[in-house]
Amino acid sequence: MTVKAYGAHAGERPLEPMDISRREPGAHDVQIDIAYCGICHSDIHQVRSEWAGTVYPCVPGHEIVGRVSAVGAQVSGFKTGDLAGVGCIVDSCRHCGECGEGLENYCDHMVPTYNGPTPDAPGHTLGGYSQRIVVDERYVLRIRHPEAQLAAVAPLLCAGITTWSPLRHWKAGPGRKVGVVGIGGLGHMGIKLAHAMGAHVVAFTTSESKRAAARALGADEAVVSRNADEMAAHADSLDFILNTVAAPHDLDAFLALLKRDGTMALVGAPASPHPSPNVFNLIMKRRTLAGSLIGGIPETQEMLDFCAEHGIVADIETIRAEAINEAYERMMKGDVKYRFVIDCASLAA
Ligand code: NAP
Ligand code: ZN
Ligand code: ZN
Secondary structure (H helix, E strand, C coil): CEEEEEEECCCCCCCEEEEEECCCCCCCEEEEEEEEEECCHHHHHHHCCCCCCCCCCECCCCCEEEEEEEECCCCCCCCCCCEEEECCEEECCCCCHHHHCCCHHHCCCCEECCCCECCCCCCECCCCCECEEEEEHHHCEECCCCHHHHHHHHHHHCHHHHHHHHHHHCCCCCCCEEEEECCCHHHHHHHHHHHHCCCEEEEEECCHHHHHHHHHHCCCEEEECCCHHHHHCCCCCEEEEEECCCCCCCCHHHHCCEEEEEEEEECCCCCCCCCCCCHHHHHCCCCEEEECCCCCHHHHHHHHHHHHHHCCCCCEEEECHHHHHHHHHHHHCCCCCCEEEEEHHHHHC
16 A cells, blocks of 8 residues: 655655555554644664665655554454554564563564664665555554543653663662753653653753753753853762764763762763773773663553653654754754654645
């Protein structure tokens, strides 16, 4: 079937309307009519070929929510009319150790929602800036939020799980002082989730204008990272730092804020490398510099259910598809509070 989408034909070209094809649902497939799709900074990196290996046409989008419009004969967990979500993963090998543990995100054969290999035309997956998607039910998420919150639920499918997974892994919770660096799509969810987990949250931003907003999102303290005195006040004090910054920057400034045995996990994936950290910043306090990739399917469901129970959604600005290129430019300037979400009904126009 043919559906309308928004994507790019080359890295230096703007996104434009295009028709794409979706497979007819197979026995295990769920067909979802997409209501909303969030815009992740990874979409920009990928569609502009800032990371290696982008294939075109490229239709980004992996923060997908909508309503089930058909299911295959063997599907047991979803029925027509259900609210459903799709995040960053649409397939994996299903039998390696990672898949067995529900950590499909670390499977060597994980198929991302866009730019991943697939037998479907055109040979690579096409994402959620589109009217409809067809996905095996193993990778489809249940949404238990009220329907009125659907647009604001979309960013949980990437920004939510990418911050939830490391916060849980490194045990954010009561009695732990947790830093979140960068208050964009990921960072604002990191603040909300770490706060809901009971941690003492310190937000780090380069934008003076976001200082007050950080407190409103749930941060106990907000630091403008360009201010050395403010940074020094937190030296050797944080148990864990979640670093979401999308550009190369001085990691030492943040490593110095970790207490002995503290960890900083990088989730931001800039196109060019960070300046190397000073190893003495690690050695002298047995600190760890780590990374984390999205999250597995079971923990994504766990995060969505936690957010439904605690009334947590993203802070969003909803846009029509024609405004995607402008939204990208605003994100490059840090001008987003805190996630753009595409109203996919606008694709029909
Ligand atoms: P975003 O909404 O654009 O936010 C990034 C934030 O980083 C900005 O709002 C800004 O916050 C800060 N920042 C940007 N440029 C900076 C600079 N030059 N110096 C210091 N701070 C800067 O992006 P996002 O969607 O949250 O994604 C963030 C990064 O995570 C991207 O690289 C994305 O590809 C990556 N990502 C990784 C995973 C994973 O699995 N590891 C998953 C999703 C996304 P302030 O204004 O507060 O300073
Ligand atoms: Zn993403
Ligand atoms: Zn696997």
